[in-house]
Amino acid sequence: MSDDNPMFRVRQLSVALPDFANKPPFGRPPLIRILNGLDFEIQAGSVLGVVGGSGSGKSTLGRTLVRLLKPSSGLIEFEGADIGQLDEEQMRPLRRRLQMIFQDPMSSLNPRRRVKEIIADPLRIHGLDRIDARVDEALDHVGLPRSFRQRYPHELSGGQRQRIGIARAIAMRPDFILADEIVSGLDVSSQAQVLNLLEDLVRELGLTVAFISHDLSVIRRLCSQVLVLNRGSIVEYSPVEELFAAPKSEYTRELLDSIPLPDPDQPGW
């Protein structure tokens, strides 16, 4: 797909959510603005990194892209058609194509279901065929033995659980995957494994990914384009090499300077 035909084209996206902390005793809660007029694109086959501090709106942005949330205003064009205001019924054909991997694999995998059911359930809901074969294929893709079909989530390590989360998403053969802080709960070594895996899958399956993270080191490894959010606005939107070579915004600079490198002589500390 060429540059003028991105998978996602987002224009003036704003999201406001009800603020229940300040709800009056009677009547509606006031709205609190989370995202303010965002413009960006995601090219098919690319990985967009989304960074920002806590409360910057990065998860809200991700959830709005896959339409778990509805934008208050603005356009979300997916393959040329605005999906911003579609209702649940109209979204359904798109759900299989837009998948999500979550931060905490323990709370996003049902503890009472076996791995095979966890991966197979969404396939069944979407009426896909050859379910057993697809489950095996997904396990192969994420590098877990097929014998793991019988296991429960508590019988897996953190890194393995996150692989199951990935397997569940790719089994659907999606076009787009939203990965929201998927390595932040993992040890560095499992982090590296999961990132390598995601990198391989993007290449092999031609996936398009929005990768949300608070960690710029991880973003640099995986992403081609980076979007830096601060208080719900884009403060920088650049190709990854540019951002690291010469950050344009003060906030990005501050984020970079705050990362503790494993080096006792790092300047600025």
Added chain:
Amino acid sequence: MTGFLEIDNLSAVIRGSQDRILRSVSLQVNTGEVHGLVGESGAGKSMIGKAVLGILPGAIEIVEGQVRLDGEDLFALHLNERRRLIGTKAALIPQDPLTALNPSRRIRAQITDRLVDVLGWTKHDAANRAAELLEEVHISDPARVLASYPHELSGGMRQRVLIASAFAANPQLVIADEPTTALDVTVQKQILRLIRELQQRHGTAMLFVTHDLGVVSKICQRLSVLFAGKVVEQAEVAQFYRSPRHDYSRALLVATPKYTEPLTSLMPVDESVISAVSVEIEAADREWRGV
């Protein structure tokens, strides 16, 4: 050399089993020194801190070894004496500032409780000290914060409160258990600087538990790398980052993300390294059972 905190050959097992959680751990922390405890999850780094403070979970039993605090052998003391000694000389900075604070009580009470109940201060003195402490951790309006509930404060602010509370009674040893893991990087930097500042000003001995080799390099002078409850390497920080001696430490260092070196960092720890350490550990276990 004698340290303020001396852990000697400490082993702990899951009660009723032979499975060691801590494997003959020895380390020393001198006054004014910060000692990092690094390892992946389940390596036992928090357990060491908990063993020192006497707050190990009930299912874990210390079967061997000594912990000396300021020269006193903790396990030789009666429970009450041990508690009094730990309570007056040591303090903890916990990981999660939200669960460590009582959501239904104001900050003031949570800082002063320990001073009044454990150390016998008057309420008036304790309240003054609390205000003073919040200034020391660079909180600009101590009066407002003291009157606040935890949910009214940001994560960074709550962590400042806990640091203030840890330093309240001038402890000589502070155990910091992943104190910045739950924070944003920008806040993490401020908090690390703050901990370093207080530690240096008071000359506190500190045991700093973390999984992040980046953080260790910013605050510690010495470190112990743990794998499955065993110290695989103990070193000066400056020397460690130049040339780690153990293969596992080297692998851990390469696995640590470095945005300045995207191609040579964030590499998984090699299976061969893991099996080599596991062999080392089995050998140590055999020897230990033989004793």
